[in-house]
Amino acid sequence: MKYPCLILKSVCKTPVNVTVYREGISEDGEPLTDVKLDLMCNYQDKAKTVITADKQLVQLTAQAYFIGDIAPDLPTLAGGEVEVYGIKRRIFQGEKARNPDGSVNFTRLDLM
Numbered sequence: 001m002k003y004p005c006l007i008l009k010s011v012c013k014t015p016v017n018v019t020v021y022r023e024g025i026s027e028d029g030e031p032l033t034d035v036k037l038d039l040m041c042n043y044q045d046k047a048k049t050v051i052t053a054d055k056q057l058v059q060l061t062a063q064a065y066f067i068g069d070i071a072p073d074l075p076t077l078a079g080g081e082v083e084v085y086g087i088k089r090r091i092f093q094g095e096k097a098r099n100p101d102g103s104v105n106f107t108r109l110d111l112m
Contacts, residue, residue: 001102003099003100003103003105005067005093005105006097006102006105006106007042007065007066007067007105009067010053011042012040012041012042012065012066012067013036013040013042014041014042014043014084014085015038015039015040015082015084016038016039016040016041016043016064016082016083016084017036017037017038017083017084018035018036018037018038018039018064018070018080018082018109019033019035019036019037019080019081019082019083020033020035020036020037020071020074020077020079020080020091021033021034021079021080022034024076029085030064031079031080034074034080035070035071035072035073035074035080037070037071038069039066041064041065041066042064042065043062043063043064043065044062044063044064044065045060045061045062045063045086045111046060046061046062047060047061047110048061049057059110059112060089060112061110061112062084062089062110062111062112063107063108063109063110064082064108064109064111065107065108065112066106066107066108066109067106068104068105068106068107069096069104069107070107072104075098076081076094076096076106076110077092077094077095078091079089079091080091082109082111084097089111089112090108090111090112091109091110091111092110092112093109093110094107094108094109094110095107095108095109095110
């Protein structure tokens with residue numbers, strides 16, 4: 001059975017550069033790059049103000065949605081960075097949304 005794609009190609013209009021890191025660090029203390037991709041995504045960002053005892057803090061978060069599995073060789077997408085609109089954001093969570101047959105319908109990256 002073929003499952004419908006939940007992220008339409010017509011809404012993936014934002015070009016992004018995705019760098020996914022693997023576990024460990026290099027001899028220089030830098031993260032080890034596993035995958036570098038230039039893709040189109042549906043990008044959504046938001047900002048919220050968190051009031052602390054000292055001052056106000058603005059926290060920016062975003063989500064990038066991709067059609068299918070952007071890194072089929074990797075079981076999880078937990079670390080890395082995404083460059084969008086010339087700004088680099090850190091990946092703090094990744095999700096591969098699966099169909100009932102186990103195939104990946106879409107990939108979502110949560111960014112900070």
